Amino acid sequence: MSVEAPPAARGDSAVESGAPVVELKDVSCRFGKNFAVEHASLSIYPGEVLGLVGDNGAGKSTIVKMISGYISPTSGTIEVMGAPVSFSSPRQAREAGIETVYQDLAIVSEMSLWRNFFLGQELFRRVLGIPFLRVSEMVRVCDAHLAEVGLTSVRSARQTAATLSGGERQSLAISRANYFESRLLLLDEPLAALSVRETRRVLESIEAVKAKNIGVLYIDHNMDHVLPAADRIAIMHRGSISRVVHKGDLSVDELSDAVAASGTEDHVG
């Protein structure tokens, strides 16, 4: 596969090889007096994995939630396929082809696996105008996908999600995001609770998603995971994106140092 280096997201390059799937322009998000994200700009291109790294509390999840419509930016614009959007709900973002695996909002434990899989995008058939669930079809699809992501401990899509381990929940959320046709996939620390085997599978699935020309925003603490998976890496610190580097530019150690360094600068300043 020929990896065409996406254009540097420094904003000043006039000629872009393709339009970004999503572009954040000078976006800020404030909670009360605190800025979780401050003047952040970044773009994600089709078929590209953009890694986003940074300390806890740097604002990574907030970036994800703004793109996915879960919260609205306080200022700045978000463009999807070149058109400014202001999602008032995650529903609108999903309709625009943005699928998200949230760090903290992935699965409803009380509900069965198939209900989780299709939550918000249920297959239904209208009878007298009422949307009735197409249960057996959803169970079938979900069962097939569970096998695909290798949830071997799962016996049936009808069991409740409470029976899943943290890693299995994450795997379910990822397989769900992959199932629905999307143009942008947001993954917020998807590997946090995964086993080695699950991790490998997820990293493989990210490759597969990329091959479908879908843009991926991939957040992870572990540089060893980010570096092989990402084409470019944005380093975030205290709400701002301090650097964007290309895959080949830095080694794992240099990357870790870069993240740490952006921290020390701030402590000194």
Next chain:
Amino acid sequence: MPPAPAAGAEISPPRQSLHALGRLGRRLLANKEISVLLAIVILFLLFEFFSANNIGFFTNVGLMESVAFVTSSVGLVAVAITALMISGEFDLSVSGTFALGPAVMGWLLREWEWNIVLCFFAALLIVSLVGLVNGLITTYIGVPSFIVTLGTLFAVTSWNRLILGGFPVTLSKEQKAGTFVKVLGGDIPHMPFAAPFVWMVGFGVLLAVMMRRTRFGNWSYAAGSLGGGVARAMGVPVRRVKLSNFVIAGMLAGLAGILQFSDFGSSSVASGIDLNLLAIVAVVVGGTSLFGAKGTVIGSVLGAIILGSLKIGLVVIKVPAEYYLGLVGVLLIVFAGLNARMEVLRRGGLKSTLFG
């Protein structure tokens, strides 16, 4: 649990069938609706065999009519709040709306002499609006529904007193004989229950199907989990879902009051007292979680049948009526405890018998 036999170990046929039986028993007990149903059967047998002067219980049509009468009101209010509680919210004002429904209907009949059908729908509209107000304040302003509906409970109670002004509203003989009132609250020939019981069961089944088999029901369960965060993240319009469930609660609670009014022929300020709390008992006994996301509507109907049988059954076995509320309290705690213990057994799983 004993350790599982090693792979390939032979299990003798009787032990195998014993195992299967044990598994079946656990699965049945793990199903909340089945355990409530079992409790009903036990209560019915107890009251039957210990009835004073051998008047019987479930073999006695008159007594079953009384059980049905009590169950209809508690049951419909319980059904009314079940979907709401599953979606993570409370409605304490339902005892007020229960009395408001007939108050508005009766007042319009008496003062403005509207057509009775029109009065009925006007009353339904008003009680639905109470639900809407509860929902709007809860979802848009963010006041916990427990507080909001406690407030509207007082407001509605006050309104009931203003409307009724000390005089109960009544239906005249002619009005009671009319088809419309008969459909709402009339007796059913050859059956040990009146129309309100059928309405209660009907709405129970309707909402049970709605909750388990429609997209709206799916969204309601999701909205009840952890403040609806995951649901919203997955694109569920959580506010709209909760709002709809508030309106359903107000409407059905008001309808329950009107049905009792149609059956009874009168309704006063005393109508509906304690019904909010009794309905919550029925809902909890039926297996619905106070924290949302878990429960079934059929469970609530069964819970209401337990309350109805207990109220009448205690009289039948000559336990002074003063003990009723005390036993309701015990029942509530016992069932909540059982549910908590069985949750472990079931490892978090909950399935509806009828619509799983």
